[in-house]
Amino acid sequence: MFAVKTLTDREYLAPGHRGCSGCGQAVAVRMVHKALGQRIVVACATGCMEVISSPFPQSSWEMPWIHVAFENAAAVASGIEAGLKALRHKGKIDNRKIKVVAMAGDGGTADIGLQALSGALERGHDFLYICYDNEAYMNTGVQRSSSTPYGASTMTTPAGRIQKGQATWKKNMMEIVAAHHIPYAATASPSYPMDLLGKVKKGAEIKGPAYLHILSPCPPGWGIEAEDTIGLGRLAVETGAFPLYEQEEGKIRLSLDFDKLIPLEKYLKGQGRFRGIDQERMDYMQERVLEMWQDLKRKAGLRELRPSRFRKEGVKWIRTS
Amino acid sequence: MGKTRGMEVSIAAAEAVKQADVDVISAYPITPQTHIVEKLSEFVANGQLEAEYVTVESEHSAMSLCIGSQAAGARTFTSTSSQGLALMSELVPIASALRLPMVIYLVNRSLSAPLSIWNDHSDVMSIRDSGCIQLFVKDGQEVYDHLFIAYRAAEKQEVLLPVIVNLDGFLLSHTFEPVEVMEEERIRQYLPPYRPLYTLNPDKPITMGAFAPPSLFTEAKKAHDETLKASHPYLEKAWEEWAVISGRRYRPVEEFNARGAETIMITMGSLSETAREGVKILREKGQNIGLLELRQWRPFPQEEFRQGVKGVRRLVVIDRAVSPGSTGGPVASEICSALYGMEDQPSLENYVAGLGGRDVTVEDFLNMAAPPSREKKYAFSIHGAR
Numbered sequence: 001m002f003a004v005k006t007l008t009d010r011e012y013l014a015p016g017h018r019g020c021s022g023c024g025q026a027v028a029v030r031m032v033h034k035a036l037g038q039r040i041v042v043a044c045a046t047g048c049m050e051v052i053s054s055p056f057p058q059s060s061w062e063m064p065w066i067h068v069a070f071e072n073a074a075a076v077a078s079g080i081e082a083g084l085k086a087l088r089h090k091g092k093i094d095n096r097k098i099k100v101v102a103m104a105g106d107g108g109t110a111d112i113g114l115q116a117l118s119g120a121l122e123r124g125h126d127f128l129y130i131c132y133d134n135e136a137y138m139n140t141g142v143q144r145s146s147s148t149p150y151g152a153s154t155m156t157t158p159a160g161r162i163q164k165g166q167a168t169w170k171k172n173m174m175e176i177v178a179a180h181h182i183p184y185a186a187t188a189s190p191s192y193p194m195d196l197l198g199k200v201k202k203g204a205e206i207k208g209p210a211y212l213h214i215l216s217p218c219p220p221g222w223g224i225e226a227e228d229t230i231g232l233g234r235l236a237v238e239t240g241a242f243p244l245y246e247q248e249e250g251k252i253r254l255s256l257d258f259d260k261l262i263p264l265e266k267y268l269k270g271q272g273r274f275r276g277i278d279q280e281r282m283d284y285m286q287e288r289v290l291e292m293w294q295d296l297k298r299k300a301g302l303r304e305l306r307p308s309r310f311r312k313e314g315v316k317w318i319r320t321s
Numbered sequence: 322m323g324k325t326r327g328m329e330v331s332i333a334a335a336e337a338v339k340q341a342d343v344d345v346i347s348a349y350p351i352t353p354q355t356h357i358v359e360k361l362s363e364f365v366a367n368g369q370l371e372a373e374y375v376t377v378e379s380e381h382s383a384m385s386l387c388i389g390s391q392a393a394g395a396r397t398f399t400s401t402s403s404q405g406l407a408l409m410s411e412l413v414p415i416a417s418a419l420r421l422p423m424v425i426y427l428v429n430r431s432l433s434a435p436l437s438i439w440n441d442h443s444d445v446m447s448i449r450d451s452g453c454i455q456l457f458v459k460d461g462q463e464v465y466d467h468l469f470i471a472y473r474a475a476e477k478q479e480v481l482l483p484v485i486v487n488l489d490g491f492l493l494s495h496t497f498e499p500v501e502v503m504e505e506e507r508i509r510q511y512l513p514p515y516r517p518l519y520t521l522n523p524d525k526p527i528t529m530g531a532f533a534p535p536s537l538f539t540e541a542k543k544a545h546d547e548t549l550k551a552s553h554p555y556l557e558k559a560w561e562e563w564a565v566i567s568g569r570r571y572r573p574v575e576e577f578n579a580r581g582a583e584t585i586m587i588t589m590g591s592l593s594e595t596a597r598e599g600v601k602i603l604r605e606k607g608q609n610i611g612l613l614e615l616r617q618w619r620p621f622p623q624e625e626f627r628q629g630v631k632g633v634r635r636l637v638v639i640d641r642a643v644s645p646g647s648t649g650g651p652v653a654s655e656i657c658s659a660l661y662g663m664e665d666q667p668s669l670e671n672y673v674a675g676l677g678g679r680d681v682t683v684e685d686f687l688n689m690a691a692p693p694s695r696e697k698k699y700a701f702s703i704h705g706a707r
Contacts, residue, residue, distance in 0.1 A: 039523045040523065041393070041523065051532065055532060056534070056537055056541075059528035059531060061528050062526060063523060063526050064520075064522055064528075064529075065521075065528050065529070066388075067529070068388050068412065068415055069385070069411060075381070075382035075386050076386070078375060078377075078389065079345070079385060079390040080392065082389075083344065083389065083390030083393030083394060083395035084395075086344035086345050086372060086373040087344060089371065093522075116378075116379075116385065118378070119379070119382050122378075123377075
């Protein structure tokens with residue numbers, strides 16, 4: 001367990017990197033590495049975090065770190081793990097544990113890197129994979145990915161006269177990962193640091209593949225102010241848009257359960273990327289978010305929110321303040 | 322001395338990988354590379370080779386995995402062909418730029434389309450500029466020998482580059498040949514355990530794969546080019562040392578009846594064996610002809626090549642790949658560039674032959690070597706195309 005007072009003062013992501021102010025991913029990475037400590041090797045995909053942290057000859061990384069390409073962080077991590085295993089086995093390095101960690105954005109995970117990730121999970125490498133999901137290709141200037149939420153406007157799904165932003169629902173990486181029957185997977189948010197730290201530690205300690213999906217609000221990509229990153233991260237969780245939960249040995253456990261959810265509108269309204277979204281789409285999104293939330297509760301063995309036919313019964317069960 | 326046995330060349334290749342005591346193998350099956358990796362997994366399954374064999378889901382991941390494991394400090398091996406190389410080609414220049422001395426058996430096969438599982442050199446030519454050391458071999462013994470030679474040169478701290486050993490698919494990989502398998506002790510003497518210079522080690526953290534701003538990119542590329550060129554003497558040394566233990570001496574450009582020859586044919590890979598037969602016949606008939614076999618493709622052995630063609634009147638260059646839209650095949654283009662500025666330049670006839678597994682017979686060589694009806698300074702044709 002972590003507590004603020006017991007958290008290390010040591011920084012593993014050195015200051016001076018080129019992250020935007022209010023970058024949710026930078027906050028998340030900083031915390032993730034406080035939990036992981038020094039005895040790790042990191043394989044990082046091409047993307048925001050790679051670009052802001054490694055302009056030669058500078059580096060923000062206080063641990064061994066390698067960047068190879070965009071779509072292969074999981075495969076590179078597999079190689080590091082296999083290499084260390086072979087060397088340990090042959091007595092060429094000592095027996096101290098070195099955790100291998102792969103990190104990528106949502107594009108590097110849910111789109112171009114999905115095959116490499118699936119391969120690595122299926123093969124059962126002992127590594128922790130972390131997806132920092134900022135819900136679009138932010139590094140290249142905000143283009144849609146399969147992880148971009150429905151209705152969000154990006155440079156390649158602009159809100160035009162005919163098409164109104166992203167037309168597809170966000171890909172559910174947690175379910176894809178679950179289909180690989182890995183020992184541990186969880187969602188986390190930098191807005192809930194203690195929860196995040198605990199999950200990182202758990203994922204790192206488990207033998208075999210573990211997967212963490214961290215929602216990382218992105219001020220320029222989401223059209224929010226730098227100071228809203230943490231608050232919006234909380235709203236994503238409390239509206240049910242990004243539930244915090246764990247998948248362990250086939251069981252789902254909600255990290256944070258709510259009797260009442262905040263209306264989704266409150267989360268969307270604060271973001272430029274959802275500007276101009278009409279009521280019909282808003283209702284559709286609210287309905288799907290609720291369905292997902294109910295489904296998750298059922299899978300977690302918890303009582304569903306009542307009443308179950310939400311829209312017709314009014315919004316009494318939604319906390320409105 | 323070791324024991325000479327008749328064996329399939331792929332099995333000899335796998336035997337070499339086992340004797341080199343590699344730590345990690347990662348490969349994806351593709352014809353005609355399969356016999357090598359199948360044998361290797363058998364070695365690992367039987368405990369004859371203590372290594373991690375990772376069966377990946379694609380060649381892209383195979384090469385990514387090799388990069389990771391080599392960066393972690395493990396001696397790493399992979400093998401592929403054709404489309405497999407094309408799929409990993411995004412990563413091959415990264416492996417070389419990160420200075421990771423892995424060894425790759427590239428079992429040469431045509432690139433699609435049309436799909437063809439048979440041999441030519443279009444696969445390797447597609448990654449010509451990947452910054453790796455690229456060698457060609459012509460028989461089973463050379464395949465076997467060059468695995469050790471490749472690691473020996475690659476792992477030198479002044480080199481640290483991947484080595485691609487090219488062997489012709491089917492023609493070599495699936496042929497049974499006598500191969501001398503060296504004694505383990507001699508191999509251990511020749512190829513000591515890998516001592517990497519930099520690794521991904523938490524006790525000594527380093528950053529690998531940082532990006533270069535425009536102010537540094539050019540310098541990085543220049544350093545890579547210079548390093549690849551400077552690997553030449555280390556290859557020579559590795560060949561020399563191999564000769565000491567095996568009695569087989571290899572050179573960047575192999576000569577066959579080439580001294581004082583008026584006409585020289587130039588080949589790469591297994592074509593060289595057939596070409597030798599052609600040269601013998603033509604010599605008997607009184608034609609003053611010889612053969613140069615280009616073993617070292619990258620770094621290009623400029624000096625040795627120029628030495629080899631000094632005083633020659635006519636060159637016949639056999640390419641095994643087309644460079645569509647170009648003035649000739651990739652080897653001929655390279656040779657034109659190597660000849661530029663030389664005094665008394667020979668004429669050059671460039672034939673592309675043996676595409677997609679088409680046989681190139683001794684008779685083909687006799688035809689290609691026959692003096693042209695009208696002397697031209699340069700000629701290009703795709704041999705035998707209807």
